[in-house]
Amino acid sequence: MSAKYTSFGVGFSETTNSTLAGVEATKQALSKAGLSPQEAQLCFLFCTSRHDAESFFEGVKSCVGRETQFFGGYSNGSCTNTELGYDGYQVVVGILSKGDYKFDLILKEGIGFHEYEIGKELGQEIQKKDLGRNAQMFLLFDAVNRLEGRFRMNYGTPFIKGMSESITEWPNIIGARMLGDMKFKPTHQWCGREMSKNAAMALLFHGNIQIDSQIMHGCQPASAYHQVTAVKGANILELDNQPALDVVGEILGSDLIERPQELKFFVTLGKNVGDKWKPYSPGDYINRMCVGVDTVGKGLYMAEMDIEPGMEVQLMRRSFEMEYVSIRTKKLIERVKSNNRRIIFGLYINCSGRAAAYSNQTDEDVRYVQSAIDGEFPLLGIYEAGELAMIKDQLQVLDWTGLFCIFSEKITND
Amino acid sequence: MEPESNDQQIKELQRQVKYYRDLSDEVAGQNIRSDSQISLLKRKLTQKENGFTILSALHDSFGQQIFEEDFIVNTLLLINTTLKMDKTVVVWKAPGKNHVFQTRFHMGFEKSEVEKIMPVEIDFFEAEEKIVRPFIKNKMSPPSHIAEELQSKLLIPFFISVPIRMRSEIIAWMITGREKEAWPFYPILDEGDLDTLVSISGFLEAGLSNASLYNSLEKANEELESYNQELEKRVAERTKDLRKKNRELTFEKKRSEDLLLNILPEETAEELKKYGFAKAKLQENATVMFTDFVNFTKFSSSISSEELVAELDHCFRNFDTITTKYRLEKIKTIGDAHMSACGVTGDGGDASDVIRAGLEMRDFVEKYALEKPEHLRPYFKIRVGINTGPVVSGVVGLKKFSFDIWGDTVNTADRIQSGSIAGKVNVSESTYLLTKDLFEFENRGKIAAKNKGEIQMYFVERKVN
Numbered sequence: 073m074s075a076k077y078t079s080f081g082v083g084f085s086e087t088t089n090s091t092l093a094g095v096e097a098t099k100q101a102l103s104k105a106g107l108s109p110q111e112a113q114l115c116f117l118f119c120t121s122r123h124d125a126e127s128f129f130e131g132v133k134s135c136v137g138r139e140t141q142f143f144g145g146y147s148n149g150s151c152t153n154t155e156l157g158y159d160g161y162q163v164v165v166g167i168l169s170k171g172d173y174k175f176d177l178i179l180k181e182g183i184g185f186h187e188y189e190i191g192k193e194l195g196q197e198i199q200k201k202d203l204g205r206n207a208q209m210f211l212l213f214d215a216v217n218r219l220e221g222r223f224r225m226n227y228g229t230p231f232i233k234g235m236s237e238s239i240t241e242w243p244n245i246i247g248a249r250m251l252g253d254m255k256f257k258p259t260h261q262w263c264g265r266e267m268s269k270n271a272a273m274a275l276l277f278h279g280n281i282q283i284d285s286q287i288m289h290g291c292q293p294a295s296a297y298h299q300v301t302a303v304k305g306a307n308i309l310e311l312d313n314q315p316a317l318d319v320v321g322e323i324l325g326s327d328l329i330e331r332p333q334e335l336k337f338f339v340t341l342g343k344n345v346g347d348k349w350k351p352y353s354p355g356d357y358i359n360r361m362c363v364g365v366d367t368v369g370k371g372l373y374m375a376e377m378d379i380e381p382g383m384e385v386q387l388m389r390r391s392f393e394m395e396y397v398s399i400r401t402k403k404l405i406e407r408v409k410s411n412n413r414r415i416i417f418g419l420y421i422n423c424s425g426r427a428a429a430y431s432n433q434t435d436e437d438v439r440y441v442q443s444a445i446d447g448e449f450p451l452l453g454i455y456e457a458g459e460l461a462m463i464k465d466q467l468q469v470l471d472w473t474g475l476f477c478i479f480s481e482k483i484t485n486d
Numbered sequence: 487m488e489p490e491s492n493d494q495q496i497k498e499l500q501r502q503v504k505y506y507r508d509l510s511d512e513v514a515g516q517n518i519r520s521d522s523q524i525s526l527l528k529r530k531l532t533q534k535e536n537g538f539t540i541l542s543a544l545h546d547s548f549g550q551q552i553f554e555e556d557f558i559v560n561t562l563l564l565i566n567t568t569l570k571m572d573k574t575v576v577v578w579k580a581p582g583k584n585h586v587f588q589t590r591f592h593m594g595f596e597k598s599e600v601e602k603i604m605p606v607e608i609d610f611f612e613a614e615e616k617i618v619r620p621f622i623k624n625k626m627s628p629p630s631h632i633a634e635e636l637q638s639k640l641l642i643p644f645f646i647s648v649p650i651r652m653r654s655e656i657i658a659w660m661i662t663g664r665e666k667e668a669w670p671f672y673p674i675l676d677e678g679d680l681d682t683l684v685s686i687s688g689f690l691e692a693g694l695s696n697a698s699l700y701n702s703l704e705k706a707n708e709e710l711e712s713y714n715q716e717l718e719k720r721v722a723e724r725t726k727d728l729r730k731k732n733r734e735l736t737f738e739k740k741r742s743e744d745l746l747l748n749i750l751p752e753e754t755a756e757e758l759k760k761y762g763f764a765k766a767k768l769q770e771n772a773t774v775m776f777t778d779f780v781n782f783t784k785f786s787s788s789i790s791s792e793e794l795v796a797e798l799d800h801c802f803r804n805f806d807t808i809t810t811k812y813r814l815e816k817i818k819t820i821g822d823a824h825m826s827a828c829g830v831t832g833d834g835g836d837a838s839d840v841i842r843a844g845l846e847m848r849d850f851v852e853k854y855a856l857e858k859p860e861h862l863r864p865y866f867k868i869r870v871g872i873n874t875g876p877v878v879s880g881v882v883g884l885k886k887f888s889f890d891i892w893g894d895t896v897n898t899a900d901r902i903q904s905g906s907i908a909g910k911v912n913v914s915e916s917t918y919l920l921t922k923d924l925f926e927f928e929n930r931g932k933i934a935a936k937n938k939g940e941i942q943m944y945f946v947e948r949k950v951n
Binding site for chain 2: 086088122124160161254255294295296323324325333334338387389390391428429430431432434
């Protein structure tokens with residue numbers, strides 16, 4: 073074991089010049105980590121789609137060593153301990169030093185229309201590493217499929233299904249589905265030393281490093297349970313044996329049925345995996361946002377295709393208490409520290425829709441995370457289109473959720 | 487419990503369940519609708535707040551010099567990032583083309599798009615009428631020629647277009663908008679957004695006026711600076727000219743003064759310069775000397791006039807040198823006669839200096855004679871006569887001033903000269919008495935002088951050793 077602890081620094085920029093933004097953020101990150109360019113082992117990098125991906129990458133690369141490896145992609149916004157912004161020219165760079173850990177990077181391109189296959193191939197590569205459940209994984213995949221021009225979401229459910237068929241023992245996983253803006257422009261990813269598109273990728277840590285996470289649920293059940301009675305892929309065709317659109321229209325107001333493209337933004341369905349009659353427990357719910365309306369089939373296109381006939385769902389209110397975010401953040405920090413672990417950095421993966429500008433919140437939940445950390449360790453945050461976390465030993469894609477993660481190392485007495 | 491009663495109870499419970507279930511859904515619907523309404527209202531409020539943030543940022547730019555390009559580019563950046571617009575462009579009135587506007591500033595376009603939007607020309611006309619008011623193109627807008635033109639040429643599907651005016655004339659249009667309109671992330675552009683952008687364009691107009699004003703001031707300053715430099719150059723040239731002229735003037739003045747001093751004694755010259763006239767003064771102790779060439783009339787007939795004048799000039803130049811050496815005032819020449827004096831300008835003078843000058847003049851002529859052919863030598867002899875006494879000195883008349891002395895002392899001096907002989911310096915009694923200890927004299931006794939009777943005369947032989 074190393075006597076020296078792992079170092080991490082974060083840099084942020086909103087400069088419109090993409091190269092310069094990359095340079096600014098990387099230099100800040102190196103400076104805060106107290107590292108020379110050559111000491112940068114792993115570089116996390118994210119920028120919005122307003123930036124030119126190639127120029128930004130060149131800017132970042134110009135500031136670190138030739139051996140530095142990269143992991144990141146587009147995000148709709150980003151944050152650090154003090155900065156926060158989205159839908160602008162935000163970029164964030166996090167730099168990790170060498171430590172008492174090792175890592176592998178795996179990239180699989182071609183996820184569009186082939187989520188299951190890519191998930192399976194990625195799973196096979198992970199399985200080959202034979203790292204077992206002690207491995208810690210940061211998983212990212214492209215949310216945007218514009219291979220045929222029109223936007224189609226890359227679904228996490230088949231992707232995870234593919235992975236689960238290859239992996240015999242799940243490592244500890246956190247992750248995100250990436251997008252660079254709310255218009256779903258094509259995105260870019262960076263993995264290793266290369267820039268990529270339409271890809272899924274995994275960062276696999278092993279050694280003295282651990283990821284602990286806390287899901288910040290954002291929805292509360294509002295309606296009675298309704299049974300899903302017909303589904304086609306991600307399209308819920310029927311609820312309670314009636315056209316799904318009619319059911320939700322009846323609940324939300326029939327006038328909305330005449331404006332179905334508006335209706336979709338009101339609908340979030342919750343799947344309770346706990347006891348359905350127990351008081352509300354956020355950890356028992358998996359939320360699904362509606363991303364489109366099938367006016368012909370009177371169905372609802374959901375962000376994931378994990379809702380099956382026979383399941384009972386509830387209409388959810390997109391609402392959460394900021395104090396809840398603060399308390400949960402502090403609790404996780406205390407839990408990690410109480411296990412004799414030193415926090416290297418925090419990662420906050422937030423649903424873009426939770427940003428105050430797009431929700432009915434008046435505050436930014438990120439501010440409460442920043443406040444709870446209070447500068448104790450570096451924070452790198454990204455706004456994406458779906459959060460990946462383990463719920464009841466099963467990897468899930470979550471909607472309208474914040475996922476606070478802590479990367480830590482065991483304190484040694486060497 | 488009766489089975490019928492149980493069935494009724496179950497039915498009742500089922501009714502209750504349905505009631506609460508429907509109620510729950512109804513409340514859920516209301517709550518979700520309310521949440522969305524709040525979200526929408528908050529979105530509008532936030533957009534207004536963002537608008538004010540931009541106006542406040544623009545306001546902060548005032549009070550100092552605004553640079554047109556920086557100001558506009560910063561404004562476009564603020565619009566895109568704060569109002570969540572995707573693209574903003576400013577088209578400027580094309581020079582020499584009425585109503586035609588060309589892309590000048592842009593923000594949010596990809597490199598390939600910039601190449602497409604830069605060369606476009608847009609004619610702000612609709613149904614043959616010039617467009618002067620701001621307008622929106624959103625999902626709900628009816629089709630229009632200008633909206634289609636802007637959409638296709640500037641690659642912005644949904645936008646707000648606002649004019650930018652200077653001195654009541656539209657000089658540019660700002661077009662800002664989104665690639666997509668989808669509630670709630672990208673709500674439809676509305677009148678509220680239009681108001682915000684009209685306000686921003688107002689600030690742009692003020693900023694451009696400020697920039698223009700500062701430009702004018704800078705231009706005026708530059709012109710002033712250039713004028714100053716030209717003026718300084720001219721002044722330097724003029725000064726150089728003046729210095730040259732001044733030097734010339736000083737030189738001329740000195741020449742003039744020297745000339746004046748040649749003609750007049752210094753004191754008389756100063757008096758004449760100061761008052762325009764010089765008062766004649768009685769000088770008690772003047773010593774007057776006359777020299778005269780012997781047989782000059784005969785000599786003048788034996789050589790040409792030019793040669794004669796040249797010889798006289800040569801001799802008188804040397805006489806002048808000698809009189810200057812002994813601080814005598816040359817009074818004038820009269821034909822071949824040379825008249826000089828001391829003690830005529832109030833400085834007292836010394837008769838012995840006049841005698842020394844007379845002796846030196848005589849010696850000069852005798853020496854000069856040796857340079858001449860034998861037959862001319864007899865003509866190069868002079869008589870010298872000196873007399874001491876009171877004279878009146880000064881300048882008379884209005885033109886061609888000349889300093890002169892008058893009085894019996896002068897006439898007597900002339901007579902003493904006439905009474906001398908070639909190669910001799912002849913002095914009167916009064917001169918003799920003043921200088922007898924300094925020279926050896928030959929007493930000639932009393933000699934007859936024209937209109938003067940007999941006058942006691944002495945030849946100066948030599949200086950006393």
